[in-house]
Amino acid sequence: xxxxxxxxxxxxxxxxxxxxxxxxxxxxxxxxxxxxxxxxxxxxxxxxxxxxxxxxxxxxxxxxxxxxxxxxxxxxxxxxxxxxxxxxxxxxxxxxxxxxxxxxxxxxxxxxxxxxxxxxxxxxxxxxxxxxxxxxxxxxxxxxxxxxxxxxxxxxxxxxxxxxxxxxxxxxxxxxxxxxxxxxxxxxxxxxxxxxxxxxxxxxxxxxxxxxxxxxxxxxxxxxxxxxxxxxxxxxxxxxxxxxxxxxxxxxxxxxxxxxxxxxxxxxxxxxxxxxxxxxxxxxxxxxxxxxxxxxxxxxxxxxxxxxxxxxxxxxxxxxxxxxxxxxxxxxxxxxxxxxxxxxxxxxxxxxxxxxxxxxxxxxxxxxxxxxxxxxxxxxxxxxxxxxxxxxxxxxxxxxxxxxxxxxxxxxxxxxxxxxxxxxxxxxxxxxxxxxxxxxxxxxxxxxxxxxxxxxxxxxxxxxxxxxxxxxxxxxxxxxxxxxxxxxxxxxxxxxxxxxxxxxxxx
Numbered sequence: 001x002x003x004x005x006x007x008x009x010x011x012x013x014x015x016x017x018x019x020x021x022x023x024x025x026x027x028x029x030x031x032x033x034x035x036x037x038x039x040x041x042x043x044x045x046x047x048x049x050x051x052x053x054x055x056x057x058x059x060x061x062x063x064x065x066x067x068x069x070x071x072x073x074x075x076x077x078x079x080x081x082x083x084x085x086x087x088x089x090x091x092x093x094x095x096x097x098x099x100x101x102x103x104x105x106x107x108x109x110x111x112x113x114x115x116x117x118x119x120x121x122x123x124x125x126x127x128x129x130x131x132x133x134x135x136x137x138x139x140x141x142x143x144x145x146x147x148x149x150x151x152x153x154x155x156x157x158x159x160x161x162x163x164x165x166x167x168x169x170x171x172x173x174x175x176x177x178x179x180x181x182x183x184x185x186x187x188x189x190x191x192x193x194x195x196x197x198x199x200x201x202x203x204x205x206x207x208x209x210x211x212x213x214x215x216x217x218x219x220x221x222x223x224x225x226x227x228x229x230x231x232x233x234x235x236x237x238x239x240x241x242x243x244x245x246x247x248x249x250x251x252x253x254x255x256x257x258x259x260x261x262x263x264x265x266x267x268x269x270x271x272x273x274x275x276x277x278x279x280x281x282x283x284x285x286x287x288x289x290x291x292x293x294x295x296x297x298x299x300x301x302x303x304x305x306x307x308x309x310x311x312x313x314x315x316x317x318x319x320x321x322x323x324x325x326x327x328x329x330x331x332x333x334x335x336x337x338x339x340x341x342x343x344x345x346x347x348x349x350x351x352x353x354x355x356x357x358x359x360x361x362x363x364x365x366x367x368x369x370x371x372x373x374x375x376x377x378x379x380x381x382x383x384x385x386x387x388x389x390x391x392x393x394x395x396x397x398x399x400x401x402x403x404x405x406x407x408x409x410x411x412x413x414x415x416x417x418x419x420x421x422x423x424x425x426x427x428x429x430x431x432x433x434x435x436x437x438x439x440x441x442x443x444x445x446x447x448x449x450x451x452x453x454x455x456x457x458x459x460x461x462x463x464x465x466x467x468x469x470x471x472x473x474x475x476x477x478x479x480x481x482x483x484x485x486x487x488x489x490x491x492x493x494x495x496x497x498x499x500x501x502x503x504x505x506x507x
Contacts, residue, residue: 002026004056005047007034012045034060072101072108076121090115134170134253137314140203140238141254142167142192144211147262149179149284151274162280165191166261169199170253172306173296177261177288179280186325188213189232193323199307201315202236207243207254215242228325235323237316264291324362332356337394341366343385346378347394407435410442417449418458420465427470441473448480456480 003024010020017035021028037060038044047056074097082088094114101108109117145164152159162179165187176195180187188211196202208215215225225233225240233240265287274280292303301309331339333352338345341359348357348368357370366378366389381389407429414425425442432438449457460480464471467479 001053002030002034002057004034004053004060005051007031008038008043008045008047008056011035011038037061070107072097072104072106074109074114074117074121076118076125079118080122090118135314136171136311137169137201137203137316139170139205139207139253140167140195140199141170141207141257142195143209143254143258144183145177145258145262145266147266149266149269149274149280151181151277151280154275162277163187164261164266164284165195166254166258167191167195167199168254168257169203169307169311172303172311173253173257174199174292174303174307174311175257175261175288177265177284179277179284181277183211183213185213185226185228189228189323189325192232192236196236196318197322199315200312201318202238203315204238206233206238206240208240210242215240231326232323235319260291261288324364327361329359330356331359338388338390339368344381344383345386345388346376346381347388347390348375349394350396350399406439410439410446413446414442417446417454418461420458420461421445421449421454423465424461424471424473424476428473431470431472445473445476448477452480452484456483459483 003026006024007020007026010023015023017028017031020031024031041059043056043059079090079093079097082093083090091111094108094111097114098108108114143166145166147164149162149164150159151162160181162181163183164177164179167176168174176198178191178194180191192206213226213229215229229240265284268287269280269283272283274283292307295302327342329341331341333339333348333355335353337350337353338347339357339359341361346359346366346368348370352370352375355370357368357375360367360369361380364380366380368375368377376391376394378389378391381387410425410429411422414422425445428441428445429435429438445457448460457476457480460476460483461471463479463483464475468475
């Protein structure tokens with residue numbers, strides 16, 4: 001840049017034009033032109049201290065208005081605002097500008113001139129950015145990378161997209177990154193959980209973008225956070241403070257971290273072929289670890305050293321157990337006292353048939369509640385869809401008994417009542433080619449004991465075994481009925497009679 005102040009100072013000292021040109025490092029013609037313009041504007045030495053070379057140049061060479069009155073004016077504020085929207089380009093905006101100009105009967109600027117004039121306007125109206133001093137352990141900023149990675153399916157050879165989640169602690173600039181197959185609610189929540197575990201703690205404030213998996217609504221007067229996301233943040237003692245809509249600089253830390261991950265990790269792994277998501281994540285974590293351990297260029301230490309030495313002690317301690325994603329649904333208990341969830345059927349106490357219940361499921365457990373009261377809990381099933389998970393205590397007694405029918409079970413029940421009852425039950429079970437065909441008969445045999453007494457059944461079975469080697473249910477039933485009739489006809493049959501020994505001891 002020409003040193004205009006020095007030219008005028010040396011001119012006032014009487015130095016020749018050649019001498020001035022050699023001193024300030026410009027041509028003699030430039031010195032002549034500056035002296036001429038300064039004389040015409042009556043600018044001489046000494047100059048005010050606040051008038052530097054830029055201000056002096058503006059006085060000597062005032063900007064010329066080269067705008068053409070026949071050209072349509074450019075609404076630079078509109079162009080700048082629209083360029084902030086996703087997918088908008090200068091070509092699109094120039095086409096829209098040209099169409100409006102033609103409709104108004106004006107001549108539009110050509111595309112190159114349109115871009116050049118707008119860039120000059122941007123340079124003359126720079127955006128002002130504020131430097132924020134982040135406090136350790138206060139904020140965590142999260143976002144998704146724009147670039148994706150690829151995983152090769154080993155069975156089909158298909159290349160599957162992997163989306164990279166990034167979390168950043170702005171004080172230490174420490175970065176965590178992890179790839180997921182989908183950018184859904186589950187991946188979003190799991191990314192936070194794994195990031196907090198990697199940090200060694202959580203922060204009271206989390207700054208997400210306004211994506212639907214995190215924020216349902218974000219307006220001036222209302223903030224609605226996704227319910228699953230809210231529960232996870234509550235588990236870690238955090239609160240979401242989303243950025244303003246289309247204001248990515250509100251989370252400038254993670255925006256910078258995303259660029260670093262894209263350029264130094266994702267781009268560095270672009271030629272590698274990964275056969276599984278864990279393999280990809282392992283390579284990604286190794287790259288991110290290198291980034292975190294690399295010394296800063298403009299501050300002391302590295303991301304790792306600042307986190308371990310200053311920020312980790314300021315983080316909130318992690319809860320005893322990590323947050324598990326909870327899938328929630330409502331269902332009505334069907335007539336078979338089961339509710340359907342995720343394609344499988346889980347039992348509830350039969351007394352709640354036709355009632356509405358709430359189902360909450362983690363990866364390992366399914367909990368069913370009604371009116372705020374927990375009814376039951378099952379281990380989550382990953383068996384084929386349509387599988388039933390049943391707790392026998394939820395069944396009515398008749399159903400429970402039927403479900404427990406088996407040859408071994410009948411033999412065990414009979415053995416508890418007596419040896420002859422077991423012998424008859426075993427004979428009944430062996431009387432059919434298919435054992436299951438005799439279950440109802442065995443159940444009827446045991447019902448005789450429930451109605452008439454187990455000692456009486458044992459006695460009737462003993463008589464039946466004396467009569468036949470393969471006694472039947474009908475035989476036992478007939479003998480038992482006859483025995484009960486005889487006892488009913490002779491009331492003294494069951495009377496207690498003292499023996500002669502009792503009377504011999506008297507007086």
